[in-house]
Amino acid sequence: MITKDLMFKMIISNAKLQADYKYNAEDYPDCASGLDCDNAVVSAIAMIVNEISADLAKSKSVDESTLYKKVFNHLNTNLIVYVD
Amino acid sequence: MLIKRITITNFRSYYNTTAFDIDKGLTLIIGDNGDGKTTFFEALEWLFDTGMLMPKADSKYISQKRISKMLPGDTDVVRVSMDFEHDGDHTLERSFSFSVSQDGQVTTSNFDYALYSQVGSERQRLEGRVFERIFDTAIRKYSLFKGESELNIFNNAGTINLLVDTFSELRNFEPYVNFAEFAEKYSQRALDNALAADKKNAKQAKELKFELDAVRSRINDLLSELKQKQAEAANFTTLLENLEQNKEAATQIKSVNDRLESLIEKRDRLNAIIREDYTIKLLDEMWILCGFEPIAREYGEKINALRKEKKRQEIKFVKEQGAQQAIKHIQDTLANGAVPLPIHVPDENTMREMLHDHICKVCGREAPEGSDAYNFMKARLDEYLESLKLKDEDQDEEKLFVYDFITELDKRATLIHNDMNFFAKLPQTISDAIEFYADRKHELQVIEANIAVAEEDKKKILAQTQGVTEEQLTAAYTDISNWWNLKSDAEKRIIQIENRLQDERATQADLQEKYDKISLDSIASAMVRTGMALRKIHAAFESAKQQNKRDFLDSLEKIANEYLQKLNVEDFTGIIRLAERPDGSAIIELRDSNGIRIFNPNTALKTTEYMSILFAVSELTTIKRDNDYPLIFDAPTSSFASAKESDFFRVISRVNKQTIIVTKSFLREGSNGKNEVDTSKVKALKGTVYRIDKVRPFDNQDLSTIQTVALKIK
Numbered sequence: 001m002i003t004k005d006l007m008f009k010m011i012i013s014n015a016k017l018q019a020d021y022k023y024n025a026e027d028y029p030d031c032a033s034g035l036d037c038d039n040a041v042v043s044a045i046a047m048i049v050n051e052i053s054a055d056l057a058k059s060k061s062v063d064e065s066t067l068y069k070k071v072f073n074h075l076n077t078n079l080i081v082y083v084d
Numbered sequence: 085m086l087i088k089r090i091t092i093t094n095f096r097s098y099y100n101t102t103a104f105d106i107d108k109g110l111t112l113i114i115g116d117n118g119d120g121k122t123t124f125f126e127a128l129e130w131l132f133d134t135g136m137l138m139p140k141a142d143s144k145y146i147s148q149k150r151i152s153k154m155l156p157g158d159t160d161v162v163r164v165s166m167d168f169e170h171d172g173d174h175t176l177e178r179s180f181s182f183s184v185s186q187d188g189q190v191t192t193s194n195f196d197y198a199l200y201s202q203v204g205s206e207r208q209r210l211e212g213r214v215f216e217r218i219f220d221t222a223i224r225k226y227s228l229f230k231g232e233s234e235l236n237i238f239n240n241a242g243t244i245n246l247l248v249d250t251f252s253e254l255r256n257f258e259p260y261v262n263f264a265e266f267a268e269k270y271s272q273r274a275l276d277n278a279l280a281a282d283k284k285n286a287k288q289a290k291e292l293k294f295e296l297d298a299v300r301s302r303i304n305d306l307l308s309e310l311k312q313k314q315a316e317a318a319n320f321t322t323l324l325e326n327l328e329q330n331k332e333a334a335t336q337i338k339s340v341n342d343r344l345e346s347l348i349e350k351r352d353r354l355n356a357i358i359r360e361d362y363t364i365k366l367l368d369e370m371w372i373l374c375g376f377e378p379i380a381r382e383y384g385e386k387i388n389a390l391r392k393e394k395k396r397q398e399i400k401f402v403k404e405q406g407a408q409q410a411i412k413h414i415q416d417t418l419a420n421g422a423v424p425l426p427i428h429v430p431d432e433n434t435m436r437e438m439l440h441d442h443i444c445k446v447c448g449r450e451a452p453e454g455s456d457a458y459n460f461m462k463a464r465l466d467e468y469l470e471s472l473k474l475k476d477e478d479q480d481e482e483k484l485f486v487y488d489f490i491t492e493l494d495k496r497a498t499l500i501h502n503d504m505n506f507f508a509k510l511p512q513t514i515s516d517a518i519e520f521y522a523d524r525k526h527e528l529q530v531i532e533a534n535i536a537v538a539e540e541d542k543k544k545i546l547a548q549t550q551g552v553t554e555e556q557l558t559a560a561y562t563d564i565s566n567w568w569n570l571k572s573d574a575e576k577r578i579i580q581i582e583n584r585l586q587d588e589r590a591t592q593a594d595l596q597e598k599y600d601k602i603s604l605d606s607i608a609s610a611m612v613r614t615g616m617a618l619r620k621i622h623a624a625f626e627s628a629k630q631q632n633k634r635d636f637l638d639s640l641e642k643i644a645n646e647y648l649q650k651l652n653v654e655d656f657t658g659i660i661r662l663a664e665r666p667d668g669s670a671i672i673e674l675r676d677s678n679g680i681r682i683f684n685p686n687t688a689l690k691t692t693e694y695m696s697i698l699f700a701v702s703e704l705t706t707i708k709r710d711n712d713y714p715l716i717f718d719a720p721t722s723s724f725a726s727a728k729e730s731d732f733f734r735v736i737s738r739v740n741k742q743t744i745i746v747t748k749s750f751l752r753e754g755s756n757g758k759n760e761v762d763t764s765k766v767k768a769l770k771g772t773v774y775r776i777d778k779v780r781p782f783d784n785q786d787l788s789t790i791q792t793v794a795l796k797i798k
Contacts, residue, residue, distance in 0.1 A: 002256045002632075010632070011260075014624035021617070041617050048621070052259050062259050064266045072271060075614040 004053035040078035110771030120792030152788035252636035264622035278608030320571035647696035773798035
């Protein structure tokens with residue numbers, strides 16, 4: 001079973017994401033650290049992983065629309081700062 | 085899951101209760117044929133069958149010996165239980181009761197399937213199906229194997245894909261990837277809507293979006309075609325590789341098919357020759373005529389006698405008739421007082437001359453017309469002419485044998501006599517025919533046997549061809565160039581598609597850049613950045629999923645090769661490769677160090693190849709699922725030579741893996757002619773060893789005398 005921390009680490013370790021959004025994956029050891037960080041993309045990924053893994057743990061199907069709105073608004077609000 | 089103890093009660097040959105303490109490593113259960121090895125395996129299969137939805141107390145599982153010992157009204161139980169460790173101590177138990185009625189009938193009841201959890205000194209009951217979560221069906225597929233042939237599960241891509249699906253955790257990615265795809269799609273839609281509302285850039289954005297949609301559509305079409313062509317090329321490559329490897333098999337198949345065709349033709353020809361129509365041909369036309377010769381001779385003799393008698397009677401009759409006529413003539417002549425001349429003297433012409441010339445040339449006197457002499461001559465001529473008429477009337481006169489049947493019978497006797505030679509030879513003719521047909525039937529049997537051998541040869545050849553069908557092998561002679569062309573066409577097309585894809589992607593990137601630029605200048609600039617981020621997050625999830633699959637295959641391959649080396653001591657092994665196909669499926673191949681595929685490894689190597697993968701799967705499960713499970717094999721080494729078998733078990737016993745193997749290996753013929761355990765070989769093993777045996781004496785035709793006992797010998 002892939003834990004949420006492992007899933008989070010796998011995604012944020014993506015080289016292109018690290019380059020484009022200027023972060024170092026090693027700075028974020030687990031999902032919780034991602035949720036609290038200032039990098040909008042890292043925190044968006046943490047948000048996605050956290051919500052979906054919580055639903056799966058409860059054997060609930062993922063409410064994609066609700067989560068999309070949450071992630072979209074989060075990125076819309078915070079991402080501008082990081083783009084050149 | 086670590087099995088600690090297996091207990092079998094009244095299950096088939098396991099009379100009363102037999103317990104096996106299971107080692108953390110290897111547990112070997114040694115027994116001869118019929119000693120209860122397979123029953124042990126079946127008891128575990130019965131215990132693990134979580135798919136059994138309805139309670140099933142099958143009386144076929146009850147020990148016949150136990151039934152034979154029971155009195156009417158007695159009740160006992162069939163039970164298989166397993167104590168194991170998995171986050172604490174548990175016991176899985178399947179059982180049912182059985183009783184014998186007054187009339188000797190056996191009835192079953194109280195079927196139960198339960199999992200017990202040991203909490204302190206208390207045993208807490210859980211439903212048996214909870215066990216599914218501990219040792220699920222997917223894992224069991226890679227855990228229990230009956231015989232070497234069942235190890236062959238990796239021969240089809242479906243099983244390997246299931247293996248990847250089950251153990252690589254690809255399925256865990258699905259909800260994340262699905263969401264990322266959803267988010268990308270909706271953010272793009274939101275951006276499109278925002279741009280459409282921005283009057284300044286709407287027109288240009290609309291045009292770019294139209295072009296972008298078109299290029300995306302073309303890319304999708306190209307990707308779809310690329311996937312198809314890659315699959316085609318891979319398929320033809322595998323086919324041609326297989327055919328290349330099976331060149332010898334193709335030649336052999338052709339030879340066998342030619343032989344079969346010739347044999348079938350001979351068989352048809354013989355079948356057409358053999359006409360054993362006994363009821364008509366032999367019985368009516370031949371057999372019945374065998375006894376006809378003496379009948380025919382008797383018939384001939386009788387007809388001959390009849391013919392003679394008829395002749396005799398005819399002569400007598402004619403004589404009698406002639407005598408009567410002579411008397412009549414004499415009487416007529418005497419009435420005139422003179423000796424009459426014969427009726428034809430003088431002849432007719434002379435008499436007519438005499439009448440014409442009016443002179444009697446007999447006496448020389450004149451006979452004028454109207455004279456007595458003249459009248460006498462005239463009367464004499466009339467009498468003569470009348471006598472001629474009498475002759476005709478004679479033919480219709482009375483005959484002795486009116487219908488002449490005897491003559492008719494005589495004619496038939498003559499015909500039969502002419503055929504006497506045929507009747508005399510009939511027994512010989514029949515005997516010759518029977519001998520002839522018997523020879524042809526024997527030939528037919530030989531041909532049928534040859535056909536069976538040829539068919540068997542064909543099966544053996546095809547069993548070695550790694551799934552290449554007979555049609556493909558046969559077609560190899562005619563279609564191979566066509567396949568080369570199709571493969572070449574597919575490969576050329578792949579290059580064209582890849583080039584076009586490169587161009588289209590460049591166009592897409594260019595258009596996307598322009599679109600993003602317009603977007604960034606618009607009121608929807610924030611949405612653009614969000615959309616781009618979501619697109620990249622989606623790509624990261626997809627990439628992680630693919631990487632996970634590749635990592636799984638690499639790990640599996642690495643661990644499997646380590647086991648393969650261990651299980652084949654000082655022997656050629658080759659290298660296991662888990663290759664991914666363009667369509668995403670994976671195949672298992674054995675290759676040598678130069679990358680050349682080994683198509684037909686010997687059975688022992690194939691068995692160790694599959695077992696290595698099973699060990700690797702099990703080890704990966706321990707790592708990835710934090711759950712170990714045992715491997716249980718029934719007679720997995722039947723194709724192994726003795727030395728290889730010993731090495732194999734020695735290695736298995738040192739592998740850090742719970743393995744239960746039931747086998748008849750390690751048995752050798754003792755001084756008393758009975759098979760006994762080769763203790764020197766057993767000593768070399770690490771683990772627990774049981775010897776199972778039948779209680780003696782027993783009646784080999786009476787199940788109620790069969791009882792398996794287990795003795796722990798190590």
